[in-house]
Amino acid sequence: MRSLHAQHDIFLLSRPFRIARGVKVAADVVTVTIEEDGIIGRGESVPYARYGESVESTLAAIDEVRPLIEAGGDREALLTAMPAGAARNALDCALWDLEARQQDTSVAAMIGAPALAPLASALTIVIDTPEAMAAAAAAVADAPLLKVKVDGVAPEGQIRAVRDAAPNARLIVDPNESWDRALVERMQQILLDCRVDLLEQPLPAGADAWLEGFQPAVPICADESVHTEDDLATIAARYQVVNVKLDKSGGLTAGLRLARGAREAGLGLMTGCMVSSSLSIAPALHVAAMSDFVDLDGPVWLAQDRDGGVRDEGGFLVPPAKGFWGTR
Template sequence: MSRTLQAQHDRFELIAPFRIARGVKTAADVVTVTISDGVASGRGEGVPYPRYGESIESTLAAIEGARAAIEAGADRQALLSLLPPGAARNAVDCALWDLEARQSGRSVASLIGAPEPQPLASALTIVIDSPEAMARATAALAAAPLLKIKVDANDPAAQIRAVRNAAPDAALIVDPNESWNQALVEALQPLLIETRVALLEQPVPADHDAWLEGFTSAVPICADESVHVAADLDVIARRYSHVNVKLDKAGGLTAALELARAARARGLGLMTGCMVSSSLSIAPALHVARLSDFVDLDGPIWLREDRPGGVTDESGMLAPPATGFWGTI
């Protein structure tokens, strides 16, 4: 049975600016893919990330280049050689998972051989601002079990202390988004202990992290920009204790599950993360989240309006989408 593929740019306005060390976002720009066999349709979403040289235009062009093979019936395994890791492959791979579920009458969880997604604790993000403003933002979320603090190299100690004081009981992830250097990481070790930081995420640039091989950190350090696919783990395992698995980096749920399982086999801790996105990005990521020690899937919480039937958050507990939204029948 022949297929048709549709790919389009969708934009979701944010409820507030999302500031990280790399810049600020006011909208989530995504690529939505729909693959249909004439009876059933599957959807997937990818978020092009400029940090990796991606744009909406380049992502759409990559999908267009693979259109003929996909419409001719290429499966998820074939897709691994058709497209490189990234947003384009993620959108197509997730659409193929959703289509397979609908064609087979089985959920994606059933296809994987896993339990259906359940509500779980997912980090709520405190974006970069003055320490006073970050404290106010934290106070509104203080009941959440897990918070993620975005910082840069401009007085991160004051920002981290402000959040910790406003949320004395929450577990904290600190994410400098590659903005620190070795000297700052070393100097802030006592502060990370003082504020009981549970995880430090990608503190230094991915191409300047070799020194971590000889460094013993006071808190676990998680690779984000430094790790994309399972093949990266030979190096990563010598530098980091945890890896952040994102479907947009790995290039879909298929590769993300491979990365997560390979990381676990090496004794590495796991985090599941996301870009600022709609719930169509989050639904497949929930199948990696159940394997993870830390979950950071609050992308849709930043949207003024999500896709209907998407995930919901209540005080840091993320509930799966409505039945039929993605990967369920």
């Protein structure tokens, strides 16, 4: 007999997380547990207002499929019962965890992949004055990859400040949909001069059709413009890289399909996250292992993470302790 429980958990941040869309001081997550014959699987999601989600709507959506899950519904049944989004993500990841524990195996083995290993993951430099962003970058200048949050007001000064403070790190620049066409075009030479490796979602989703045929100085990654593999036909004509986030795709099952579809379409791959606990990050590591760029530093911003979670070691993300998620 199965039982399903979902709850709202709050994780305070150690410092404000500021992007073009606003400032976050806590991570509001939905935690799902599915128990069957004494074995428990867990999953976590981060409802995102940008996609019309809230903690309340996510909990309500989970409750709607409670009969399906408690009757033994599997991940495939979930794909047809719910749309992509935070609610399905938490449930899908809990089902992966439950299945791995029931079979006394690991999620890596289930998908035919090697055991997880530490990997380079971006450390985020949030929006601030160029001087403050330079100081933040200098503190992690030895990390292999930094992600620079910018807006449409003064991105050049912010990017140059970070590059000067961290001359050897690879850089991802993320305007979070705050640029327009004129700014994207004007910034091309600056991105090249600053040796930026990737420009992530500069334009609002829905305002990016003109990218078809555009030849960027550095690859452009779709984030808000891509959610599932159904989006790939349009995305492949406009972007060079896709960002897989499990909260967008609606779980690891759909996230893996999006990642594999992106590769088949000749696109580069990034794995991203919301600000979350390690319970959101552990499933995403299985997509990250396939990716060119990894941005999974959500738990690094927490004042206190879940016990046994991932940890950052100089810009390398170490997988969680055995038994945390996806292993017995």
